Amino acid sequence: MSKAQALVVDDEADILDLIKITLGRMDVQASTALTVADAKRQLERGRFDLCLTDMNLPDGSGIDLLRHLSECYPGIPVAMITAHGSTESAVAAMKAGAFDFVSKPVDLKLLRTLVGSALKLRGPTSSGASTAASGVRLLGDSPAMDQIRHLITKLARNQAPVFVTGESGTGKELAARLIHAQGPRSEGPFVAVNCGAIPQDLVESELFGHKKGSFTGAVSDKEGLFQAAEGGTLFLDEVADLPLQAQVKLLRAIQEKSVRPVGAQQEVPVNVRIISASHHDLNAEVERGHFRQDLFYRINVIELRMPALRERPQDIPLLAEQTLKRLAQEQGSGAASPPRKLTAKALEALKQQPFPGNVRELENVLERATALADGEVIDVEDLYLSKSDTAQSSLPSEELELDDTVPLEDYLSEIEKRAILNTLEETHWNRTAAAKRLGMTLRSLRYRLAKLGID
Numbered sequence: 001m002s003k004a005q006a007l008v009v010d011d012e013a014d015i016l017d018l019i020k021i022t023l024g025r026m027d028v029q030a031s032t033a034l035t036v037a038d039a040k041r042q043l044e045r046g047r048f049d050l051c052l053t054d055m056n057l058p059d060g061s062g063i064d065l066l067r068h069l070s071e072c073y074p075g076i077p078v079a080m081i082t083a084h085g086s087t088e089s090a091v092a093a094m095k096a097g098a099f100d101f102v103s104k105p106v107d108l109k110l111l112r113t114l115v116g117s118a119l120k121l122r123g124p125t126s127s128g129a130s131t132a133a134s135g136v137r138l139l140g141d142s143p144a145m146d147q148i149r150h151l152i153t154k155l156a157r158n159q160a161p162v163f164v165t166g167e168s169g170t171g172k173e174l175a176a177r178l179i180h181a182q183g184p185r186s187e188g189p190f191v192a193v194n195c196g197a198i199p200q201d202l203v204e205s206e207l208f209g210h211k212k213g214s215f216t217g218a219v220s221d222k223e224g225l226f227q228a229a230e231g232g233t234l235f236l237d238e239v240a241d242l243p244l245q246a247q248v249k250l251l252r253a254i255q256e257k258s259v260r261p262v263g264a265q266q267e268v269p270v271n272v273r274i275i276s277a278s279h280h281d282l283n284a285e286v287e288r289g290h291f292r293q294d295l296f297y298r299i300n301v302i303e304l305r306m307p308a309l310r311e312r313p314q315d316i317p318l319l320a321e322q323t324l325k326r327l328a329q330e331q332g333s334g335a336a337s338p339p340r341k342l343t344a345k346a347l348e349a350l351k352q353q354p355f356p357g358n359v360r361e362l363e364n365v366l367e368r369a370t371a372l373a374d375g376e377v378i379d380v381e382d383l384y385l386s387k388s389d390t391a392q393s394s395l396p397s398e399e400l401e402l403d404d405t406v407p408l409e410d411y412l413s414e415i416e417k418r419a420i421l422n423t424l425e426e427t428h429w430n431r432t433a434a435a436k437r438l439g440m441t442l443r444s445l446r447y448r449l450a451k452l453g454i455d
């Protein structure tokens, strides 16, 4: 491949020199421009693999230049140089499509990492290959799924924090894995963490690491998940469950691109892309004071909404077919057994189900049917669909009437108790599965069980 070409735009000549020398050492040829107009002229004349631009230029803003580039030269990744601590401009730049940002004074190590990632986007994309290699596929032929795959391909090309929303089991983690696998970080690690599953007092040490002796039990230095994800992606699932104190540190880590392990004096630079997810309405959590507004603003630069399965029933046949194929492969000891087939009636019944647990629930239904059906064909009665999926909507009925004699709190507790008990019964008292189905964390289910006196 020929020498990479970068266009660097800044009105401060010494910054241009510094970046030019740094890039030169990476074997990247840099052309420089002092204004937006000058940059546009150079773009017409040359061929560039990357553009680094300051936010404030004498004849316009870096965002103007970014827009010009995305319109006329959509293949060139643009990174923004922002003023120190200016969250607004970094977020605005990424929302406008910047690949990444670096703040002033420019940290040369971060700059090198950023340039390295941007240059990986050169030439034929490796996305197809890496996706296949990672085995991650987001199935579905509905227009909604098409759109999501298209958006994911675009998101994979930049470094902006992505916030994935959607009900439990809609494929939020799968989407995060795909963004990672199709992007320039695909050779780095993908580290997924369920924030709700970490005991509260260990959250900071888990995320940022700790020094030996920093608290009882810290018998040796330990690296955190941020450091484990170095060069790759950190997926923060159920981010709404992070305690407020850890949220402050997370905000700092994202803003400064560095973390300070518990008990350490020094910050450690980290090069990690953050993708977070929650099935809670984070706007509501912010309003209730449970989630920091500034952190939400930072992680939610781009939102990716995974649609519920009931919004796209046309995806069910393909999802079911692939799941049955996988189950056959997993079960076949020695020679693979042929996948079970669904009758037309069974397939129709699946398409009618509301599936509150989405694709995960569909997979569970098919796994149970595979285990229970005798022949090679799965019919509607093998699916045992009767009450499970309608349980949530039918809960508050059963002669529970609100009148003046029943205090509202008791009435609500009773509804809550019934909902939890029904779900526990359906999941054969598997609390993790019940929590998922009820749309709450395991910790919060345990709390409610204790509060309601259910053992």
Ligand SMILES: Nc1ncnc2c1ncn2[C@@H]1O[C@H](COP(=O)(O)OP(=O)(O)OP(=O)(O)O)[C@@H](O)[C@H]1O
Pocket: 137, 138, 139, 140, 166, 167, 168, 169, 170, 171, 172, 173, 174, 175, 237, 279, 319, 359, 360, 363, 436
């Ligand atoms: N479009 C899809 N194609 C193939 N498999 C899917 C798809 N969507 C979800 N799945 C499967 O459904 C299951 C749940 O997916 P995933 O864990 O990504 O969901 P989630 O939204 O992150 O769930 P939770 O909120 O409970 O963590 C996984 O087994 C995943 O492989």
